[in-house]
Amino acid sequence: MAPRRWRPNLPFRDYRFEYEDWVPAMAATIGKIVMVAAVVAAFAGPLGLSNDFVIENVRYEMLIAALLFVVLFSGFLIPTANLAGTHGPLIPLIPLIVASGGHPMALGIMVGVLGFLLGVLRGGSLLARLTSDGVCGGLLLYLGFIGMTSQIKSLFAWANGFDMGYLAFVVVLATIVLYAYLEHLRARWLAIPLGCAMAALIAFALGAPFEFHTEPGIPNLNPMYWWGENSGWQLGLPQLEHFVAVAPFAVLAVAMWSPDFLGHRIFQQLNYPHKAQKVLMNIDDTMCVAAARQAVGTALGGGNLASSWGTYMVPAAIAKRPIPAGAILTGLLCVVAALWGYPMDLAIWPPVLSVALMVGVFLPLLEAGMQMTREGKTSQSAAIVIFSSALVNPVFGWSLTVLLDNLGLIGDKERGKGLGHLQRWIIPLVMFAVLCGVMAAIGMFPGVPALVESFRSLGA
Known part of the structure; x- marks a missing residue:
């Protein structure tokens, strides 16, 4: 495959479809429904909006993503740009954003503008070059472990809700055995469809409650409905103070893109054949597409916060498939799920x-992280990034460890000597200082009051 950047890439001429492409497409569709619903619900709760609003907005967002961006950009115009997914790590901060006077439209537009600037100036690829294998590996290990434990806890919480905690144990144990067997057959790219089907059958067989309730239909496609004062979000259009309130969160959101995007590209490199360099994900192009998707989707009325689509890229890399064919199938499945309604419930x-x-x-991220931290030099950096990420969050851990690693204090001492002053300490130090300032302003340091609230209290 020879990708044509910003020129039409046509199916069957520039790339072909294989049955493996259905695997990342199915995984991406499931992940899209789940993650967008989580983002919109996190906004809807503090704003007092109903579950019906959440479902309607999720269906609308899936149509926006599928028709305007997934198929058009990743499928045709930029086949080395990963699909624009959902910014999962920002979800816990959404109630704080709303409490701070933030507006979903103000946040989305500001994230889009800042992300586009970073992509155009090639800031994403620069940060990728400054991040060593040890830092990347530690970041993947941390994200994989945290994600894995959180899903196991949530599954047990669900099962204990109707006094069937053993159901979660059976499902997880069966998943472990299935994954190990697929690993033995070298067919782990089938883990998502087979695992989901197996989990559903076990849960049905043991009597877990389930029912379909989302009926077929078309969501409201009028942006004025979504941004009306008495309809949709019921907030009207944002004012200047709304943009000021969301500015620290927008900076943090875009800063969190770099480790996320880098992790997806590294995972691709670890799984793709060595000769497949031309089809690897381009970080800067992916940032530009994610930023454009964020700004346009928000302007149209969607509540999603964009990032690189991990539930697509990880299984696509495992299946050793390039981006565009699976992107077309993902767009098709997203449209079907949004219009049909019932697949969203499942x-x-x-x-x-x-x-x-x-x-x-999460399990593939753990495997990739272990592969990258086999050597003693890389394990030092990996340990520090995990330690510091556990203290605050992955953004803090990544930025601090990049600084220490490039200075030669940890990891490969010779690597730092090959960098100039700008790359060795100026850029990492400025990046770390800016991110710490933003996180301190919004109260992300444990035990430290938010500077914004402290200043408001002094002003009052």
Whole structure:
């Protein structure tokens, strides 16, 4: 395959479809429904909006993603740009954003503008070059372990809710055995569809509650409805103070893109053949597409926060398939799920959801992280990034460890000597200082009051 950047890439001429492409397409569709629902619900709760609003907005967002970006950009115009997915790590901060006077439209537009600037200036690829294998490996290990344990806890919480905790144990144990057997057959790219089907059958057989309730239909396609004062979000259009309130969160969101995007590209490199360099994900192009998708989707009324689509890239890399063919199929499945409605209920059913994320994203991340930290030099950096990420969050851990690693204090001492002053300490130090300032302003340091709230209290 010879990707044509910003020129039409046509199916069957520039790339072909294989049956393996259905695997990342199915995983991406399940992940999309789940993650967008989580983002919109996190906004809807503090704003007092109903579950019906959440489902309607998720269906609308899936149509926006599928028709305007997944198929058009990753499928035709930029086949080395990963699909624009959902910014999962920002979800816990959404209630704080709303409490700070933030507006979903103000946040989305500001994230889009900042992300586009970073992509155009090639800041994403620069940060990728400054991040060593040890830092990447530690980051993948941390994200994989945290994600895995969170899904197991949520699955047990769901099962204990109707006094069937053993159901979660059976599902997870069966998933482990299935994944190990697929690994033995060298067919782990089948883990998502087979794992989800197995989890659903086990849960049904043991009597877990489930019912379809989302009926077929078309969501409201009028942006004025979504941004009306008495309809949709019921907020109207944002004012200047709304943009000021979301500015620290927008900076943090875009800063969190770099480790996320880098992890997806590294995972691709570890699984793709060595001669497949031309089809590897381009970090800067992916940032530009994610930023454009964020700005346009928000302007149209969607509530998604964009990032690189991990539930697509990870299984696509395992199946050793390039981006565009699976992107076309993903767009098709997203449209079907949004219009049909019923698949959305099955995708967000806890056993299906948790198993899809465990075998499709978090377990492969753990494996990739272990591969990158085999040597003693890389394990030092990996340990520090895990330690510091556990203290605050992955953004803090990544930025601090990049600084220490490039200075030669940890990891490969010779690597730092080959860098100039700008790359060795100026850029990492400025990046770390800016991110720490943003995180301190919004209260992300444990035990340290938010500077924004402290200043407000002094002003009052």
